[in-house]
Amino acid sequence: MDNKVFASFWLRALAHVLNALVLSIDAFVLMYLVVSFLSYDVFVFINSLLWFLLFAIFVRPFIWFLLWPVLISEYGGDVGKLICGLKIVHEDGSNLTFKRAMFREYIAKMAAGALFGIGYYWIFKTEKKQGWHDMLSDTYVVKEKSGRLFVSLVALVVVLVLNAGLAVLSVRSYLGNESLKRDVTSILEEIGKSSSPDTSNKVYEPLDLKPLPTPPTFY
Amino acid sequence: MKADYGKIINEAFRITFKNKWLWVFGLILAMGSSGGNFNIPDAPGSKTKDKDNRIETPGKVNDVYKRTFEDGLLKAGSVLGESTVSLREVGRRIPIYYWVVLGVFLLIAFVLVVGISIYARSYAYGSLVQGVDLENRGITADLSGMSKEGRRRAVEIVKLELLPMVLAFVDLFLLWVPMILVFMSEMSSGVKLFLGLVLLTLALVFLILLIIVSVSAGLGRIAVVLSDLSWRQAFKKGFYIFKKFFIDVVVMGIINCFTGFLFGLASCVILIPFMILIFIGIAGLALSPYAGVVLFPLFGIMIVALIILFTLISAIAKVFMESTWVLLYKQLIETEVPVG
Numbered sequence: 263m264d265n266k267v268f269a270s271f272w273l274r275a276l277a278h279v280l281n282a283l284v285l286s287i288d289a290f291v292l293m294y295l296v297v298s299f300l301s302y303d304v305f306v307f308i309n310s311l312l313w314f315l316l317f318a319i320f321v322r323p324f325i326w327f328l329l330w331p332v333l334i335s336e337y338g339g340d341v342g343k344l345i346c347g348l349k350i351v352h353e354d355g356s357n358l359t360f361k362r363a364m365f366r367e368y369i370a371k372m373a374a375g376a377l378f379g380i381g382y383y384w385i386f387k388t389e390k391k392q393g394w395h396d397m398l399s400d401t402y403v404v405k406e407k408s409g410r411l412f413v414s415l416v417a418l419v420v421v422l423v424l425n426a427g428l429a430v431l432s433v434r435s436y437l438g439n440e441s442l443k444r445d446v447t448s449i450l451e452e453i454g455k456s457s458s459p460d461t462s463n464k465v466y467e468p469l470d471l472k473p474l475p476t477p478p479t480f481y
Numbered sequence: 482m483k484a485d486y487g488k489i490i491n492e493a494f495r496i497t498f499k500n501k502w503l504w505v506f507g508l509i510l511a512m513g514s515s516g517g518n519f520n521i522p523d524a525p526g527s528k529t530k531d532k533d534n535r536i537e538t539p540g541k542v543n544d545v546y547k548r549t550f551e552d553g554l555l556k557a558g559s560v561l562g563e564s565t566v567s568l569r570e571v572g573r574r575i576p577i578y579y580w581v582v583l584g585v586f587l588l589i590a591f592v593l594v595v596g597i598s599i600y601a602r603s604y605a606y607g608s609l610v611q612g613v614d615l616e617n618r619g620i621t622a623d624l625s626g627m628s629k630e631g632r633r634r635a636v637e638i639v640k641l642e643l644l645p646m647v648l649a650f651v652d653l654f655l656l657w658v659p660m661i662l663v664f665m666s667e668m669s670s671g672v673k674l675f676l677g678l679v680l681l682t683l684a685l686v687f688l689i690l691l692i693i694v695s696v697s698a699g700l701g702r703i704a705v706v707l708s709d710l711s712w713r714q715a716f717k718k719g720f721y722i723f724k725k726f727f728i729d730v731v732v733m734g735i736i737n738c739f740t741g742f743l744f745g746l747a748s749c750v751i752l753i754p755f756m757i758l759i760f761i762g763i764a765g766l767a768l769s770p771y772a773g774v775v776l777f778p779l780f781g782i783m784i785v786a787l788i789i790l791f792t793l794i795s796a797i798a799k800v801f802m803e804s805t806w807v808l809l810y811k812q813l814i815e816t817e818v819p820v821g
Contacts, residue, residue: 308575312575319586327593365632369509373505376792377789381505397624397625398625399628
């Protein structure tokens with residue numbers, strides 16, 4: 263392990279941002295659903311939303327739950343790390359097993375993420391740039407081209423193109439959805455009226471307070 | 482009594498505050514065992530009350546709230562137009578297979594979350610026991626070393642953790658549920674009373690059994706790591722120690738209950754100055770709405786600080802209490818040799 267170059271915190275953070283970009287596809291799908299169906303056909307909207315929620319809450323985490331450790335054990339990193347030329351290796355320099363990858367991703371990172379991610383701060387502090395999750399699972403993140411850069415870049419580009427496509431479709435749907443446009447305008451007007459009261463010259467009228475009815479007795 | 486509690490507490494205190502890496506495992510345990518109670522208090526007039534007994538107070542808060550809410554809905558209806566539909570209608574139109582798929586996914590998610598949580602807890606226990614033992618022997622344990630041992634022992638400890646859990650489920654479904662069904666049934670009161678008493682006696686016997694199994698499994702957890710035993714051997718050893726040193730174990734349990742109370746008290750003491758500051762802040766907000774610019778970020782920082790402090794206190798408490806059990810176990814087995 264001595265001849266390896268350990269990855270810095272910022273490079274690892276960049277890899278994390280790239281992963282977040284991949285995961286952001288959910289937000290775009292949700293936006294598309296909202297803009298396309300809300301106010302237009304509420305039943306279709308609610309139905310789509312329920313399926314989306316089912317996917318977002320259960321199916322998606324389940325896919326990531328398996329996919330991330332598979333990528334780490336097979337190729338040495340998730341999409342972000344592969345693009346940044348980083349590899350997660352065992353302390354003896356070998357690839358992680360699926361079990362160890364699972365442990366690193368879900369249990370060791372649970373500890374590192376506690377107290378608002380204090381465990382990640384150790385990447386700055388330690389010589390071999392290990393966070394708590396690395397120490398707990400006996401792993402290092404090193405700079406090493408894995409040969410999967412092209413595939414990872416293609417995956418990222420596909421997701422970004424999908425996101426862009428969904429964004430364009432959302433804008434088009436919004437422009438074509440007269441009902442939603444009318445509702446949004448009305449709501450914005452209502453909000454505008456209530457949030458900016460002209461208090462400078464306003465004369466408050468006394469409130470017409472009526473006496474409360476006598477409360478019933480219980481004894 | 483064989484145990485020297487003064488020595489145990491002093492040593493546990495020293496270990497807890499000397500090696501702060503142990504707190505990492507305390508954190509995992511604290512996160513694994515924490516849980517919120519989201520029950521809404523049964524307020525007068527709430528849905529859980531019998532409708533006939535509900536106290537109607539016209540013109541009071543309920544009514545004002547109801548009127549405001551209804552007015553709001555009417556306004557929203559006029560704004561949203563065709564979007565405003567009754568929830569009942571929406572629910573009727575959701576296909577039945579959606580609920581089936583939802584149920585299946587909920588079940589899978591539940592099993593996964595519980596599984597990960599039990600594994601994480603067992604791993605943290607194993608690592609912590611190893612760390613406390615090493616510190617007690619004067620060897621400074623590092624995070625990686627403790628973690629290795631924890632991972633190696635996690636599966637055996639999971640089996641020990643599952644044992645009382647399975648018993649508790651059996652207890653619930655074989656005794657408590659039938660007891661409720663008996664009382665809800667149309668049987669005569671004499672038969673009900675008889676069956677109820679029989680089931681209650683069985684439930685109490687089962688409860689005592691559950692306590693014995695839980696304590697034996699708890700001591701067995703330590704035996705898995707320190708004596709390098711399988712879960713069966715460790716459980717037997719835990720049971721043997723519990724039986725042989727019953728008073729020592731019970732006293733340690735009482736001491737740890739009191740320690741938990743002290744840690745809770747410490748949390749409350751910490752909370753008081755924060756609460757005073759929050760009240761002062763609210764008063765400031767009442768005087769000038771612009772104070773919010775300064776106060777809201779401050780409140781945010783205070784809440785973050787409180788979360789950190791409480792999590793840390795909870796983690797330290799876990800480490801301290803686990804250390805006392807490990808040290809008690811070591812003291813007790815020093816005098817006794819039999820295994821299994």
